Amino acid sequence: MGRLPSPDDLLILLTVARLGRFNAVAETLGTTHTTISRRIVALDKQLGGRTLERSPHGWELTELGASAVAAAEAIEETLGSLSGLIGQDKNALSGLVRISTSDGFGAEFVAPALVRLQRRNPLLNVEMLSATRKVSQNRSGVDLEIVVGRTDVSNAQPIFLANYFLRLYAGAGYAAERGLPETLDGVGQHGFVSYVESALQVAELGHRASQLPMPKSSFQATSIFAQVEAVRRGAGIGLLPNFMVAGRPGFVPVLPDDFQRQLSIWAVARPESLRSGRVQAVIAALKDEVQERQDVLAA
CATH class of the missing domain: 1.10.10.10 (Winged helix-like DNA-binding domain superfamily/Winged helix DNA-binding domain)
Structure with a gap:
């Protein structure tokens, strides 16, 4: 033998x-x-x-x-x-799971879901990488990708998680000092906060894809957290995920009845990863988190 x-x-x-x-x-x-x-x-x-x-x-x-x-x-x-x-729990998960996710959704939804999962499974280790990009056509070095928008990939399975909205917001101080536009054409008379177009992989998130008029000036950042802070501090009007700012002090909706964009969030994994109990548990935890907070996403 x-x-x-x-x-x-x-x-x-x-x-x-x-x-x-x-x-x-x-x-x-x-x-x-x-x-x-x-x-x-x-x-x-x-x-x-x-x-x-x-x-x-x-x-x-x-x-x-x-x-x-x-x-x-x-x-x-x-x-x-x-x-x-x-560990006295025959159903406990152990080992490492690596997840790539956009930073806004990652902080607001993925991190809470993973923390709750890890508290139930203390032998589970988590690595969460922030990346706002399309789904990788090549194997990406992670077990699970959380991506925004289209998932055109032939060698992996997309799993729908949620829809959310991008809407226009201004900082309260900016609105009081500069006033707000009364029409979408008027948005072009203001500064605009958005992603760096030249570095953006997901076109749906950028200003160009919004079909809004060219702004008077722009503040562009690769981080959604930097964009949110720039809007709050008066850099201009921003196209922001509603779940990050709706109802929070310091932000004023701009033309809420005239403009919004709906985008989808997907989890994407290769077949070998989907057979992992750790990955299956992460997907279930993400679905639970999204389901429990549908009111935040739909607002």
Whole structure:
């Protein structure tokens, strides 16, 4: 009988299948790119064939690799059950889950959902990366992407989370000093706060896609938190997520009956990630958070 493959190497292969990049796997496992590559080569030798092949989408599984990953998933599930027993809770989740999300929705919805999930599962580790971008066509180095707008990707599954609104707001001081426009054409006579168009991947979030008139001046920032603060401090009128400012002191709605944009939020994951209990639990927690706070999103 030939030598059985190393369980550690199988679990490394499983992580590569989920994240797609050796560097991301090395960061997750606290090791180096060279070590990951060496362990995969060793696993290929033990199995008598290649488990991975390069593609435009990062590392993809071969047929042999898919069979090896199935075995690795069984090992992971068994180890997860053992960790739960050690922690006196056989249903507890453990290990690391990495999530990419836009910063506004991430702070307001993703972080609360993950904190609540982690409090129920103290062996679960979370890494949340802020990025306002389209869904990655290549494997992105995360288990789950939370993205705004269209999800045109062929090798991953989009999961609808919620709709929300972008609306126009001004700071209370700005409104008192400069006044507010009475028509949409009048918005062009004011300063405008928005994303940096040249750095924006999600066009629906920018001023250009809004079809509003060109502003008198602009304040552009890649961070939605910087935009919210700029509006509050009087930089101009801003196109802001309603869930971040509606009803909060210091902000005045601008032409609320004349302009709004509705956008969607999606969770996107590759098939290998969706088979992870950790990822499934995160998606469930996000759905619960959104459901409980529909009034904030629909306002």
